Amino acid sequence: MDIVDEFDISIIKELEKDGRMAYSAIASNLKISNTMVHQRINRLMEQGILTGIKPVINEKKVGYDWGSFTGITLNKDQDSNRIIEELKKIPEITECYYITGSFTLYIKIIAKDHEHMRKVLYEKIDTIAGIAKTDSIIELGCAFKRNVTL
Missing domain, CATH: 3.30.70.920 (Lrp/AsnC effector binding domain/regulation of amino acid metabolism (RAM) domain)
Known part of the structure; x- marks a missing residue:
């Protein structure tokens, strides 16, 4: 089973606000390193928890x-x-x-x-x-x- 911790949840919530948000902005908002954001997003995608970051078309x-x-x-x-x-x-x-x-x-x-x-x-x-x-x-x-x- 995939483990999602509070950092993963916080990162996902930031991406839900704006999927185009720069990793550096997410890192700044959450007061964590840019590298950590990058690694966490990659892991969430590899595990299939995040299936992509794409626009939602009306x-x-x-x-x-x-x-x-x-x-x-x-x-x-x-x-x-x-x-x-x-x-x-x-x-x-x-x-x-x-x-x-x-x-x-x-x-x-x-x-x-x-x-x-x-x-x-x-x-x-x-x-x-x-x-x-x-x-x-x-x-x-x-x-x-x-x-x-x-």
Whole structure:
């Protein structure tokens, strides 16, 4: 099991405020060395605790006004790895989860408008061999989205 101590948590909290923050600024804010910040961030990334430091795009501000949460039923669950590889090729799919219940997979789709959403669903997703059916719920806006509190 990976060990995360109070220094790691403090560094992560600084990065959550601004992922572009210089390591030297983090070190100054936390009153620790720049080298320690650099080593800790590298270790957190190597351990997979931090999976990257990247911008968060507001899809609506760049023209993607439609979102859906779509459950996918497969003909055979053992085809899931192949189907996931096909889903990865569709840029409008931003998230994919294994779930329990009525579906095998649950995905998040973003689209520019209802016609774009229809094309993604019917012309890209439904044409993947092994998908039996999809069931979508249209997203009307995100009330909030956040990381788990450490």
